[in-house]
Every structure is written in C-alpha cells, then in structure tokens.
Amino acid sequence: MVFVELLSGVTQGYLTPLLPSLGESLHITPAGQTRIYLLSQLAFAIWTPLLAKLGDAYGYRRYLRISIALVAVGTVLMAVRTSLFTLSVGVVLQAAVVGFMPLLIGILRHRAPEQRRFGVGVLVGVLTAAVGLGGVVSGSLSEHSATLGLWAAVPVAVLAVVAGVILPDGAPRIGERFPVLQFALLAAGLVGVVTALSLGGLWGWTSLRTVCALVAGLLMLATWIVADSRATTPLVNMRMLTNPPVAIVSGVTFCLAFSTIGFFGANAIFLGSSSAESGIGLSYGPQAIALVALALNVFALGSSLSTATLLRRLGERYTLALSGVVIAAAFLSLLVLHETPAQYLVAIALLGFGFGGYQASTRALCVECVADRDTAMAAGINELALSFGAAIGASVVGAIISANQTSSGVTLHAYLWVWSVCASVALVGAGLGLCYRMRGVQR
Template sequence: MSTSPPVAVATPSPPRTASLVGFLVVMELASGLTQGWISPLLSSFVERYGLTSADANWITASALLSTVVCVPLLSKLGDIYGHKRLLAVAASCVALGSVIVAIAPDFGLLLAGRVLQGAITAFLPLEFAIVRERAGERAGRGIGLLVGALTIGASLGLLLAGVAKQYLSLSATLWIPAVLMILAIVVLLFLVPETTTRKTGGVDWLGAALLGGGLVLFLGALGNGARWGWTDARTLTGMLGGLAVLVLWVWVEQRVRHPLVDLALLRGGGQGLPLLTAFVFGAHLFGSSAPNSVFLATKPRSTGFGLGLAGSALGGALLVLGATMFLGTALAAWLTKRLGRPRRW
C-alpha cells in the first residue's frame, strides 16, 4: 500500500521587503505632513483663540509632552502584542487628535487633540521593528528611506499648509492631515503584515503615569508662572510637586523589573554629551517655533513688528528649516566617517 506525500497548503505570500517599505513610506509621508502642518498655522490659532505667544507655545509643547510617554510605552506594547497592531493604535490616536484639532471650539480641546497627536512619534520605532523582522541585516536601507520620507513629508507640510491657509478656512485646512492619516491607516491595515516575534515582560504603567504626571505638573506651573506670579502658591506647588513626582519616577525606574526607560543605558555608553546637545537643540527648535511663526505672519503696520508673510511665503520661509534638517540628516553618516567617531563622555 503506497502513501502519497503530504501536500503543503498554499498560503498567501507576504509582501516583499521593497513593497513593505513602500507601504510604510506612505505612513511616514502622512506623519511628516501632519507634524509640519501646524507651524505655519500658529498665528491663525493665536487669532482664533485670542492667545499670547506663550500660550501658542503650548500647542507645540502639549504634543511634545505626550511623546515622552507615548514612544517608550507604545514601543514596549508593540514588542508584546505586535508592532503593526500598535502602529494602527497610534495612527488612530493621531487621526482622532487631528479631527479634534480641526473642530475644537476652544483652546483646551485643541490641546487635548494635540496630546493625542503626540502618538505620531511612535510611528518610526514601530516601523523599524517591522522592517527589521522582514529584512534582517538589510534593514538599514529601508530605515533610511522611512526617515527620509518623514523629513520630506514635514517639509511638504510646512509649504502646503501655508498655501492651503491662503485659500481655505482654518478648519478646512486642518481637515487635510486628518483625512490623509485616515487613508494611511487603510494602507497599513490591508497591506502591511504583522510581526511574529513577541517579547515577554510587563508594562511599566506606574512609570508612565509618574513621568507624564510629573512633567505636566512642572511644565504647567512653569508655563503659567508669569501669569500667576512666580511666588504664587499654584506656581510653587506645581513646580515643586512636579519635581517630587519626577524624583519618585527615577526611584521607581531603578527598581522595577521592566522599566519604562532604562536609566542605566543613559548613565553609560558615552551618551552624556549627545543627550545634552539634543536637549539644548530641542529647547531652541521647539521653543522658538511659535514666536517665529507669529513674527513671520504678523503685519508690521498694525503692531510695529513682524514681516507680514502670508500663505505660501510663510510656508516657504519655514520650509528653509525643514530643508536644512533634511540636508543634515543626509550628511550625518558621511561626516561621521570623514571626521571619525566622537569621544566618549
């Protein structure tokens, strides 16, 4: 009696690495455009909600505060439950936040939408994990394409937001990134495969709560200090309370089994100078975004200062920043090879 060999059941083949990276590039173009879309519109937010330049800084700061928690938390959850799944969650948060920003009737709801948009910075680490599992040692080129797509998208956002502002209402202009993000989610859900590698371990929910709460308390009091008074009880309580919570967070992170942020890595590996440089650069880049946008758009005849740029001219002026950032990214690897590795600090 003869037996026939088992027949393998055909399964749909996953997309090739090049196609996969192409689909993720769509995500990063939408991500970059969304991130670059806000800066040219800051002066319009000031007019709509009657804000000061200090208030307008919170439009940027609220999203940045969210990223501090979102990046390590969503990356960890992606390792446990699947990177595509968490990328879809992050993109859904960004899409919802973009809709809220477009329809927000008051400044508080606008900031809530911006907090949700902060999940956008978790896109890259989750995408890197997807590409690395598929491409292995050849993932470097795909990762470079994703970073380049982000930079190009941000540059397009700076330019196109200024153009859209010239011809559309503020609400209609703000709907554009929301629609693009929803379309990117469709591409992700139907064309990007899930990763199969999973890691075990818990999620440091306490660390996430302490880090987020401490930063909100401290920076909220710091940002309102000039309005409340630097010796006001609210200012002092918020700043001291925020510092106390952050100290508690450091204590917890050094003792928990699966920390949100591995502080041991920050203490070693010669990362002191790079981290300090990144801190100073970030303070300059993001701290000046609102005043710069307001100054460029303000009409000097009515206020005595500003350049009075509008529409595409405003977007073009801000595009210079995006172009130089793209150039720096492109030259970084070449300069490192030419000048040698930096000293360890």
C-alpha cells in the first residue's frame, strides 16, 4: 500500500514544476498549460465516484489494480512520447490516482480493522511526503532537459504495479448493477462545477461562460439527487450524505483544504517574489521553493503518523479541531512575522503539521459511520470535498492577489488579506470538528 500511495504522491507533485519548461520546449502556450490543468481536475471529478462505486460493488483490489494500470500507462506515455497530446491523455489517466485512497481504505477496513487508523496515517504521510519529493526530483532532472523530469515517476509506477499484484483482496463483492444514468448525471454536474471553479478566474467570475457552466453543473447535480434518491440501485446511499458524522468530516475537509491547498499557489508566488522590487517575498528560485514545499510535506508526514495516537488520546472531536487551530495559527503568525526565512519557515512547519493531521484524521473518520458496502464511496465523497475546497480556495486566493497587483508585483496588502481569509476558514473548520459525534454504523 505504501508503494501505491508513493506513486499517487509523485504523480501529483512532479508535473507542476515541469509545466513552464515543458511549455517552452514544446511551444505550449500558457492557455494550453491551463487546459492541461483543467483536464486533470475534470478527470479527478469523474474518476472519484466511478472508481469508488465500482470498488464497493465489484472488489477493491480489482479496481485498485485497474487504477494503478491506468496511472502507469499515462506516466510511461508522457515520458516516452512527450507532446501536447500525450500530456493531455497522460494527465487524464494519471487522475485515476484519486481512487487509490478510497480503495485502499476499503481493503484496510476489511483486512486489518484494528489497524485502520494507523494505516491511513501511514498512507497519508507517504502521500504528502511523496508530493514534495516528486517536485524536487523532477525539478532537478528538468534542469538538464525539459522532458527528463517526466521520467521521475516511471520507476515508482513499476513498483506500484508490482505492489498491486501482490496486495491481498478486500471485502467480498456485492455485484450489484452499476447505475449508469445516475453516474452520467453526477459526472456532468461535477464537470460543470469544476470547469466554472477552474476557469472562472480566467473567464471572469460574472462572465456568461462561467455562470452557464456553474448553473448547468448545479442543475445536473440536482437532477442526479432526485434520480438517485428514487433508484432501486443508487449510485450513492443518500442516507450517507445526511449522516451527521460524514457531513461534518466532509465540512472539515472542505474548510481545511480551502486554507491549505488553496494557499499553495500564493505561497510559491510569495517565496519567489523579490523583496528588492516589490517590498515583500524571499527571492527564492524554483529549487529553493521546491525544498520549502518538501519541508512542509515532511512536517505533514510526522503529524499524519501521530494521528492515530491523537485520536485515541484526545478523541475525534479535539483531533479534528486541533488541525484547524494549528493551521489558523500558521496564518495568524504570518500576519505578524513574515519578513525573514526563519519566520516564514516557522509558519510553514505549523501549516505542515495541520495539513498532515487533517488529511489523516478526516480520511480515517469518514468511513467509520457507514456500512461496509459504502466504504469506498464515503471515502470518495471526502476526496471530492477536498478537491472542491482546494479549487474554491485557490480561486478566492487568486482573486485577492489579482485585485491587489501592481506593476512591481503583488502587494503586502494582498497577502494580509489572503492570510486572514485562510485563518478564518481554518477556524470554521476547527469549529465544525468540535461538532463531531461518533454514531453507530448505518445499515
């Protein structure tokens, strides 16, 4: 399982630092790079419910192996024949990594239920550390060749394929009919909403394209809810969506993903800004920025490994709330201390601890109050909450930065707003965490 999540982390972290140099060598415009990112986000939204439902119905190991194969094919394709077309196809195939965690949690719940919380903490720790490591390795390789960095994930893909072959099976298969209509409605709705969130900043938040994509997506989601609630074989158990523990954990995930993942882009801009020109920033180069990201993920590794212990000693409510409080403390410290590398790295350490803590705790708790047959889907809903929180957070942060940008760069006023908003949303997540109550498993 560690090798499987290692592939997930590397593939999620290695492409971002490569896109600028790949764009230059392959003559891909910034708009083309944006479309590659959008394809990835759309594929995430579609793969999540599809792989989760298929895993619950027809076997976690079977669809985990299929997911690994898809990611491996996309990884090798991008490295062997690099072009705009293969990059576009590759990121769609690689987006199947979104199924890894729900399917692995399904296997853990069946094979080692007493070790599930610790196991999830280990997997999340490996995932977060691998994201940072993938960026550092691919960035270093790309200094010699723009396409060489794409090979960073190939050996890891081979290891993951081998790991998938020898993994034990998960829970017995239900074998129920797959609800194609409900899936099509849900996928269409998610595509519309994700498109609006991803391109709203580029199109304009009040533009006709953005509004139409968002409204169409919401209408499709509403139609899906009606159709799924009346179906004899639903895609998602609607009782699960109204289950308070599941709803609260998803809310915590949304808020803390908004504050952390939504901020990562602005973090890179701040680190790379020249204090001599704009008056703020640390004047770091790409490699130094990648090392700071790696440091954040190393701190996340430490906190995720301790999550099972915290859940046992502090309880579920206080562990969820603690992650939100630590993340808020990181942003509040930046409001006061942000002028030197040491001051900034203290905040990065706090952010890493909170990041790893909520990633592990929410993924462990999201399945504890649902029936075995809904394990992967409950985990998938949590992954969607994370994706939407990150997308909306990045959109809000991007809008703040765009509104406070001058010819010399982003102003300090913009970052003060960004840090304040992220701290506030993190505190909302902490408050939701305090509302968590364990309940019996739904049947």
